[in-house]
Amino acid sequence: MDALINGLLRLALYGDLLLVFGVASFGVYSLRGEQRRSGAVLALRPMLAFLAASGVLLSVAGLVMVTRSMSGETDLAALWPHLQMMLRETDVGMAWAVRVGALALVGLALTIHSRRPGLSLWIASLAGAVALASLAWSGHGAMDEGSRRVWHLLSDILHLLAAGAWLGALLALVLMARTDARFDEARLRLLAFAVKRFEWVGAVIVATLTVTGVANYLFIVGPTLGDILLGAYGILLAVKVFLFAGMLVLAVLNRFHLGPLLERSLRDGQHRVAANALRRSVAVELGIALVIVGLVAWLGTLSPAIEGQ
Template sequence: MAELINILLRLALYVDLLLLFGLALFGLYSVDAVLRFRPMLRGMALIGALLSVASLVLMTRAMSGETEFAALWPHLQMMVLETDVGLAWALRMIALIAVVIWPGLWLASMAGAVALASLAWSGHGAMDNAWHLLSDILHLLAAGAWLGAMLALILMSRLDALCSEARVRSLADSVKRFEGVGAAIVLILSVTGVANYLFIVGPTLGEVLLGTYGILLSIKVALFGGMLVLAALNRFHLGPLLEQSLRAGQHQVAANALRRSVALELVIALLIVGLVAWLGTLSPEPG
């Protein structure tokens, strides 16, 4: 049960920080996006801070074996003040509190990047070398940029949000702006994904794929391939279709199709994040 709680807590924290960074970043390069960013960003930062506290307490309890708070407190202090994981946690809390106080897009994107990058210190990269840690951080940031953009596009393509031609055009422009960003994201995710595998397992498949770690990793790669197919559909078909619908004055069908495709893409992405949260608790050794 404790292991399941740990996985679910990691999943919730990953999703929250990925969306916090990605949504704020989307607002920067898609300035015409019609979204109420600030309340959402403040709420995500607050949830992230609460989840981070719960995560630290759970980790410290597991490492110390203490259950009473009075006995646990010295271990918490030691964890925060004397370990790299604790330093990363402290930086994350400072970044999240800053967003809660003033959730502007520039601050939220930079603080969100810091908070999201801090998760790398609780993964395999922190136990290896600086290059692996950097690869983990880039992988997290690219994933956050993708998830945040998907959430933003889903919200923008809701029918009640498309109450004027200007808002429909804003959605079409945002889809177009994401094209270049999306290509860079896919490239970074692909390169860092391969690099992380090489850092963790090495240049071999061996018996790794026969164990739980390898099976989950294979599922993750297959889901990522599905996301690429949907991204290509959005890029080469549904995006242009939305632009054509503007000229014809009939945008509802195109907006609905885009929303359904991006929503499915986001669901797959969340499944991948769930696998990442699980993989972070496993050893790549078969058995």
Template sequence: MSELANITLRFVLYTDLMLLFGVALFGLYSLRGQERISGMVLPFRSLLRGTIMLGVLLSVAGMFLLASAMSGESNIAALYPHIEMMVLETDVGRAWLVRIIVLVVAAIAMMLNRRAPGASLLVATIAGGIALASLAWSGHGAMDEGAWHFTADILHMLAGGAWLGALVAFAWMSQTDALQTENRIRLLARAVTRFESIGAVIVVVIAVSGVVNYLYIAGPKLSLGTYGILLFVKVALFAGMLVLAALNRFHLGPTLERSLRDGQYRVAANALRRSVMVELAAAVLIVGLVAWLGTLSPEAEIGDL
């Protein structure tokens, strides 16, 4: 598997599974009752089913590429014995199998969204979280024998998925076409308020787990190679997201609530939408950096200094 293909596949798969987990989770803590039915506020069925199908396709493609890289075979028929061995006899393969199973479960759950919207989102959230966590078996955390690095890796991805999913949900809810009534504006303002405590937890988990991950990967030494540069860019983008999140929390959110009382909410809603879109762009770049960083070895870079 070429390095570019590996990074691209990891990036798209990470983003896809983060959205599955994060958007479903957003529906649980920000919406209530009939609001959780697909199409009432968010298109849960089309959006989540799309991420599920793409997740399965990317996982299958990734397994074929990995088996081809490890065996040297390029013929699909010749790869099957190698794939069977990997799935049944390696931790990465077993994690892959669990991912496929829970994605199928999530797909079934979303078929029942109109009958049981809360339960379907709960099952999709749990299944999406397990699917996202399964990626840790192909990351740096799986290389250590201890559980702390592995746990920090999983928590880092889950927190990132919760944040990315919330941003996509806010971007969708703040579209001009979705803000045609005052009730929709009030719903957006309520969702922003509900995200405040969740967002604080997400930031703490991302920060702490990120530090733990780096200490396990590179130790107290600073990598000055490609890994160090990419990590610096990632941290800078994360800091920028924190600034935007603080802006949403302490200025744009309260401004939107005040504007509802005055009846002049269009300007405030548009300002919030622009802030969310910038924050979302930074989040996507961070996921791309995470996919790239996962293919690098900072220990080797430090050792070469």
């Protein structure tokens, strides 16, 4: 039961921190001026406040569950010394402290959002990046030593940041494409601009995910397939790659069909049709991305080296 709870907490924390960084960074590179103010386009302040608070709670719960599993203690009084040891004497504890501090900084940044929305989002984005990067110390990279450890952790961090930017952008675009009572030509123009703006960002994201994904495989498994694909790690990795390919297909569809369709709708007046088509496509892409997040969280708990022996 503890293993299941740990897995669910790990999945929830991954998704939460990916969105903290992704949503804040989307506000930085896709919105301008008053568009960044919460409520003008997206409810950025309450969304980021909820995600940051959830990240702290999930981090606390995760640390307690991991320490409980390692120590075998269930009583809080008996568990407390083990928690102190985890925080003071392990890399995981140090990463946890950095994460919670970074999430607190996100909350502080949001207190100035109404006066300085641009500065607020910049700080939240950078702090969110630090919080997200801290997850690398609970993955395979933390098990390496020397220069290999440094390069593996760097690859893991870049992979996490690219995934967070993609996930956050997908959520933002889904919310912006809602055809509610407030949807008009001005919102359509903003949506079309955001989609076009995301084109170059998306290209960087895909390149980063591809390069770091290959690098991480080489770090963990090595330049061979062997019997890896026959074990649980290999099967989950193959599913992840297949789903990633599906996301690329949808991204190409958005870039070369739905994006231009959205721009043409500014001329022919078919606003809702174009926006709904884009929203459905991005929503499917977002759903696939969430499944991949689950697979990544799961893969981080498996050891292909042990399976291959």
